[in-house]
Amino acid sequence: MRASLIQFGVDPQESVDSRRQRAASLVREQSGADLVVLPELWTVGAFAYESFAAEAERAADGPTHEAMSKAARDAGVWLHAGSIPERGADGGLYNTSLVFTPEGELAATYRKIHRFGFDQGEAVLMSAGADLVTVALPGTTLGLATCYDLRFPELFRGLVDAGAQTLVIPAGWPARRLAHWTLLAKARAVENQAYVLACGTGGSHAGVPQAGHSIVVDPWGEVLAEAGEDEEVLTVELDEEKVAAVREQFPALKDRRLGLRTPGA
Numbered sequence: 405m406r407a408s409l410i411q412f413g414v415d416p417q418e419s420v421d422s423r424r425q426r427a428a429s430l431v432r433e434q435s436g437a438d439l440v441v442l443p444e445l446w447t448v449g450a451f452a453y454e455s456f457a458a459e460a461e462r463a464a465d466g467p468t469h470e471a472m473s474k475a476a477r478d479a480g481v482w483l484h485a486g487s488i489p490e491r492g493a494d495g496g497l498y499n500t501s502l503v504f505t506p507e508g509e510l511a512a513t514y515r516k517i518h519r520f521g522f523d524q525g526e527a528v529l530m531s532a533g534a535d536l537v538t539v540a541l542p543g544t545t546l547g548l549a550t551c552y553d554l555r556f557p558e559l560f561r562g563l564v565d566a567g568a569q570t571l572v573i574p575a576g577w578p579a580r581r582l583a584h585w586t587l588l589a590k591a592r593a594v595e596n597q598a599y600v601l602a603c604g605t606g607g608s609h610a611g612v613p614q615a616g617h618s619i620v621v622d623p624w625g626e627v628l629a630e631a632g633e634d635e636e637v638l639t640v641e642l643d644e645e646k647v648a649a650v651r652e653q654f655p656a657l658k659d660r661r662l663g664l665r666t667p668g669a
């Protein structure tokens with residue numbers, strides 16, 4: 405399986421619609437891939453808080469849905485279209501990822517579970533998702549997470565328990581915590597014996613310099629590809645047999661001890 409990660413930049417001078425058109429044309433250029441991944445909140449910028457509500461859209465029939473559905477169909481690829489500010493039917497604002505089939509059908513949505521900001525920004529503006537989401541593709545099952553979720557290993561264990569073999573993490577990760585990003589991406593791959601496809605953003609979002617450094621890590625913890633800081637497309641070949649092979653040869657997941665006693669309980 406060939407996967408392409410599009411490390412997209414958000415230029416404040418560019419309109420949201422122009423970003424959509426540019427992202428769609430970058431997706432179309434990846435027609436040789438099986439799976440294409442975009443980053444978090446690329447229509448607005450991950451730290452452009454004032455744009456979240458203004459540019460929020462429906463996941464199932466908004467303008468990003470329309471542009472990305474068409475791009476997936478034109479390229480004939482599975483498309484993880486990163487995330488958008490979604491206005492839910494309940495009126496809530498969510499940081500929601502969209503996954504399309506090569507026919508342009510919306511296969512899954514995932515609402516970011518852990519909101520970033522410690523009582524500011526996304527943490528107060530957005531509602532939290534509550535559902536783990538996996539997507540079965542020919543040859544692998546994706547487990548979905550977004551940016552700050554990367555810090556919560558129990559979410560990824562839940563995805564692995566639900567059958568995930570390839571963990572896909574669109575992000576808008578700040579440059580000042582780059583060391584955490586690469587370390588956590590490798591840790592999630594090793595501890596879950598899964599591929600990690602972590603797709604970041606380039607440039608600067610609302611004055612916050614972005615880490616870039618999109619990264620693909622294999623189930624043994626080897627880095628297959630890593631981007632620089634600017635816009636870049638990473639293309640990697642994933643061996644569909646490797647997850648099962650690593651889990652069989654080094655069966656640490658089978659040694660989990662669940663239900664340990666709490667002190668004093």
Ligand SMILES: NC(=O)CC(=O)C(=O)O
Nearest residue numbers: 520551552576577578581
């Ligand atoms: N922006 C995020 O969601 C996560 C982040 O910045 C972090 O350091 O974690």
